[in-house]
Amino acid sequence: MSVKYSDVYKGWKQDPEGFWAKAAEKIDWFKPAEKIFDPDSGVYGRWFAGAECNTCYNAVDRHVEAGRGADTAIIYDSPITGTKASYSFAEVKDQVQALAAVLKDRGVAKGDRVIIYMPMIPQAAFAMLACARIGAIHSVVFGGFAANELATRLNDAKPTAIISASCGIEPNRTIAYKPLLDEAIELAEHKPDSVIVFQREQLVCDLIDGRDVDYASAVAAAIAAGTEVSCMPVAATDPLYILYTSGTTGQPKGVVRDNGGHMVALAWSMENLYGIKPGEVYWAASDVGWVVGHSYIVYGPLVYGATTLLFEGKPVGTPDAGTFWRVIEEHDVVALFTAPTAFRAIKKEDPKGDFIKKYDLSKLRTLFLAGERADPDTVQWAEDMLKVPVIDHWWQTETGWAIAANPVGIELLPVVHGSPTVSMPGYDVQIVGADGHPVAANEMGNIVIKLPMPPGNLPGLWQNDTRFQSSYLDEFPGYYQTGDAGYMDDNGYLYIMSRTDDIINVAGHRLSTGAMEEVLAAHPDVAECAVIGIADKLKGQLPAGFVVLKSGVDRAPMDIEKELIGLVREKIGPVAAFKIAVTVDRLPKTRSGKILRGTMRAIADHEEYKMPATIDDPAILNEIEAALREHGI
Known part of the structure; x- marks a missing residue:
């Protein structure tokens, strides 16, 4: 047995x-x-x-x-x-x-x-x-x-x-x-x-x-x-x-x-x-x-x-979005463990999985993700593409x-999307x-x-x-x-929604940025996203969503931003007071792929901040600052 x-x-x-x-x-x-x-x-x-x-x-x-x-x-x-x-x-x-x-x-x-x-x-x-x-x-x-x-x-x-x-x-x-x-x-x-x-x-x-x-x-x-x-x-x-x-x-x-x-x-x-x-x-x-x-x-x-x-x-750029699949085929890898960020980067560059089709991945049994919250959209894409x-x-x-x-x-x-089981x-x-x-x-x-x-x-x-x-x-x-x-469901499945300091307080309502990110990530044009709470005199904090679009998306960012605001309102409700969506070319991350939400929050709130020691590319913080200025923040 x-x-x-x-x-x-x-x-x-x-x-x-x-x-x-x-x-x-x-x-x-x-x-x-x-x-x-x-x-x-x-x-x-x-x-x-x-x-x-x-x-x-x-x-x-x-x-x-x-x-x-x-x-x-x-x-x-x-x-x-x-x-x-x-x-x-x-x-x-x-x-x-x-x-x-x-x-x-x-x-x-x-x-x-x-x-x-x-x-x-x-x-x-x-x-x-x-x-x-x-x-x-x-x-x-x-x-x-x-x-x-x-x-x-x-x-x-x-x-x-x-x-x-x-x-x-x-x-x-x-x-x-x-x-x-x-x-x-x-x-x-x-x-x-x-x-x-x-x-x-x-x-x-x-x-x-x-x-x-x-x-x-x-x-x-x-x-x-x-x-x-x-x-x-x-x-x-x-x-x-x-x-x-x-x-x-x-x-x-x-x-x-x-x-x-x-x-x-x-x-x-x-x-x-x-x-x-x-x-x-x-x-x-x-x-x-x-x-x-x-x-x-x-x-x-x-x-x-x-x-x-x-x-x-890197998952992309060394030399392309197919490098992971080349390594798996060449070395008979049976299990891959990486950060969801790596898959979001691959999905952004190769949304249809064309590179995946070029390699024999028959030895691969399982893909494990950890390090950042694995949004259901990325998990679904990986399941559809890899069939493991x-x-x-x-x-x-x-x-x-x-x-x-x-x-x-x-x-x-x-497997329940959104839960590490x-x-x-x-x-x-x-x-x-x-x-x-x-x-x-x-x-x-x-x-x-x-x-x-x-x-x-x-x-x-x-x-x-x-x-x-x-x-x-x-x-x-x-x-x-x-x-x-986070929370635990009736079956004992755990759901990690955010760091406790990423729970934001909007007019007395404690809201999870992770739940909002889940909604944004489900939009067909979005490759990856991050939601932070920014200071607001009236409500205490307001959520702001930053999104990176998939390669090849040729729609006006403003139109997509309006759709995203509507989506959060529909899925989470007016209580979220979600009115700020900002399109950026990339998100600031540590070298392991963790998004630097705290630093983004400090920039949005015009606070002094210390350059994070593990940041992958400091220039991205200037890009975030410029994008916020364009949105009047």
């Missing part, structure tokens, strides 16, 4: 420790846990207390020892540079072990921090794994991040070393990393002892004597010398990495991920959530600078024994893996009002998770438990506050 999701979820609820103890059998431990869950340690308890393990060992060495050394671990595909390469588990081990030796030679020891400032190249993954191998704690910062932002991370993490590359390459420009890095070190109070630089042939940089190390020659020397570096046993509760998210205070929040619970959760998710088998090719089209890159480009697939695909390119299940799922940097999803490895549940084992998701009391089914409220959080979730913030408590736990005691608003 086939297993049902409801039975699995019920089994977890009845015996959480038994559930995760069973899942932990998929991981190799140097020393087993004394307690599966210790409620008395950490802020809300810790998973696998007393256990010892090593993440690099589980991601690399154990596959080599099991006779899978020749199997492909990493496929690198870079349409930006026209480069392709693949690395077996044995080759990854050689590279990682040699880089670990270089780090040790430069004085990096267990517990030390290492900043990784790299583009999407295999050496970024090797750097992460090399840190894990010796028990150092890595913190990946986007390559090309502004110098002052990098400096704040240097001061907070206090790294012993930095691993970087000479440059990053975008479709229309080369970004020199070294000047930014040198400026950041100059600005920072904390100075690293060493900087290890991978020279890319597209732009070679100068190295500073005594401090800087040439990555390639140092690694080659360690390989030639046959240097062996064994995997350092660390506590399951020791940090594996710190990943900084931009805090509202300007001081970045360092989300900490531990070793043991992280591996257990990711291995469970690869099998049960994504439905992958060891040896299959899994592609998360993200960046190692984001949590998705940590969880599902590097650690999840490799710990599980799948082949991971590392892609240096399109699975929206919802998670956060803090959680490290999905809170809600459709667990295709257990049972494919009915149901809570995963480990997550007791509830909807509460401002008073902290549960609300009825289908009623909007704050989305919270009953403590304790499951394995893989953050145990705290880097050296700042007080801020962790105030940011996530204080508002609703006994619960983790997700910062998202």
Whole structure:
């Protein structure tokens, strides 16, 4: 008899420790846990207390020892540079072990921090794994991040070393990393002892004597010398990495991920959530600078024994809107995980899916979306074009893996557009009002998770438990506050409507910008959209919709804007007071595709704002300002 999701979820609820103890059998431990869950340690308890393990060992060495050394671990595909390469588990081990030796030679020891400032190249993954191998704690910062932002991370993490590359390459420009890095070190109070630089042939940089190390020659020397570096046993509760998210205070929040619970959760998710088998090719089209890159480009697939695909390119423009389909066909990808924004970009350029027809996508079983709300129109388009299940799922940097999803490895549940489906084992998701009391089914409220959080979730913030408590736990005691608003239907399906700070107050009515975006996105001429609340003396806030039109639309934008205003009035009602629709060429986004609604709101309200560190192209903000001026705002 086939297993049902409801039975699995019920089994977890009845015996959480038994559930995760069973899942932990998929991981190799140097020393087993004394307690599966210790409620008395950490802020809300810790998973696998007393256990010892090593993440690099589980991601690399154990596959080599099991006779899978020749199997492909990493496929690198870079349409930006026209480069392709693949690395077996044995080759990854050689590279990682040699880089670990270089780090040790430069004085990096267990517990030390290492900043990784790299583009999407295999050496970024090797750097992460090399840190894990010796028990150092890595913190990946986007390559090309502004110098002052990098400096704040240097001061907070206090790294012993930095691993970087000479440059990053975008479709229309080369970004020199070294000047930014040198400026950041100059600005920072904390100075690293060493900087290890991978020279890319597209732009070679100068190295500073005594401090800087040439990555390639140092690694080659360690390989030639046959240097062996064994995997350092660390506590399951020791940090594996710190990943900084931009805090509202300007001081970045360092989300900490531990070793043991992280591996257990990711291995469970690869099998049960994504439905992958060891040896299959899994592609998360993200960046190692984001949590998705940590969880599902590097650690999840490799710990599980799948082949991971590392892609240096864009969904459109490298060279066209067919690049994703070329990669899927060429490398036999069975599951693709990307942001809805990527699909909106592809849909805008190729609304009829002409590029899709040129490739054999028969190996592709599933498309997973996360990172931004997956509007039903985009999901429908992807389903129609790809003829595979399109699975929206919802998670956060803090959680490290999905809170809600459709667990295709257990049972494919009915897909409901607009919902990331149901809570995963480990997550007791509830909807509460401002008073902290549960609300009825289908009623909007704050989305919270009953403590304790499951394995893989953050145990705290880097050296700042007080801020962790105030940011996530204080508002609703006994619960983790997700910062998202939404509702749960009668079947337990979750609907994420917006961030709680994107709920707007129009004349006393609390309205979801996500619901309005859903209406705008359904218009046949709209490729993507964003709705924000702008200040209004009479009503408090008024919604304003920004829309990007599909390629080839030759109607007057003013006519489309009138239709959009009418649509929102029809679908949501006059209470929305939706009277502002603005056509723009593009929306401001982070490099992972999240729309910068807060910055757009500040521009519309004529407030001062700080340039977002992760913005893809700052010039777009001037375009938004000009479009608002044209509309008299």
